[in-house]
Amino acid sequence: MPGVSTVSYTALVISTIELDELMRRGWPATRETTVDGWLARFSGEVTRRANSVLPFHSPSDLEEAIGRVEELYHCRGLPPTFQIGPATRPSGLDAVLARRGYELRTPTVVLVAAIEEVPHPLSGTGPEIRVRHRPDTTWTELWWEVDGRGGVGSRAIAHEILTGVPALYASREDRHGVAAVGRLALVGSWAGLYCMAVRPDARRRGHASAILRGLLDRAAECGSKYAWLQVTTDNHAARSLYERAGFRQASHYHYRELPTKRFRSG
Known part of the structure; x- marks a missing residue:
């Protein structure tokens, strides 16, 4: 596809649109529908990733497609949101949305x-890493405490997203209980890192490095050859950890979200 970049490191070659598809499969929305070539995702307010449009193809009528998206999200009580990256079509969609009042x-x-x-080991010795194929109660409680959004209903939706694809769930304990958790979605020869969370009072003690290493080791045993992850540009501590582990930037994206008041007021 013209304008879609490709990244290559050693034996690793992947296009940005392929990365978008991996990320979609690694964090699957509870419902998806197409809007003239775009993929609209809905998951009851649990993360923008699972409640946004992936605009993979140019629609036949851009304004009509945007209007349809806005109706679909409004009917579900969600702000219309687009995930914008190198593979976005049409290529000028970001500017169009900005002019309509969508905020970055x-x-x-x-x-x-x-x-x-990935270097081995990433950190020194420490408590054992436990890796399971399902999230247990203690894993879910720590992740939701650190990064959860919403109440009981949202937590149930989050569990549906988590278990919507084969994945590994790692945890590490200290004398106070579960100190850190992480999830690795298994998609073909790739593994996607999600839900990295460390208990606030247990940070800067090597737990995140240990969780990352434990997950990657188990993923390799399961046949995974490559890994991807997403991190916000302003999370400098996490980016430093991942770069030390050998991860390199392959793509980028942001969201365009229409504020609810602006949408409802017309």
Whole structure:
């Protein structure tokens, strides 16, 4: 596709549109529908990622397609939101949305690595890493405490998203209980890192590095060869950790979100 970049590191070659598809599969929305070539995702306010449009193809009528998107999200009580990146079509969509009053949200970079090239170990010795194929109660409680959004209903939707694709769930304990957790979605030969969370009083003690290493080791045993992750551009601590682990930027995206009041007022 013209204008869609490709990244290559050693044996790793992937296009940005392929990365978008991996990310979609790694964090699956509870419902999806197409709007003239665009993919609209809905998941009850649990993350923008699962409640936004992936504009993979140029619609036949741009204004009509945007209007349809706005109606669909409004009917569900959600702000109309688009995920904008290098593979967005049409290429000028970001500017069109900005003129309509859509606000820029959450600039994010996508990093990738060949798992066999990630340094081992990433950190020193410490408590054992436990890796399971389902999130248990303690895993979910820490993740939701650190990064959760919403009440009981939202938590149920989040669980549906988490378990919508095969994945690994890692946790590490200290004397106070679960200190850190992480999730690795398994999609073909790729593995996607999500839900990295460390208990506030347990930060800067190597837990995140250990969780990352434990997940990648188990993913390699499961046949994964490459890994991807998303991190907001202003999360400098996390970016430093991942760059030390050998991850390099392959893509980027941000969201365009229409404020609810602006949409409802016409």
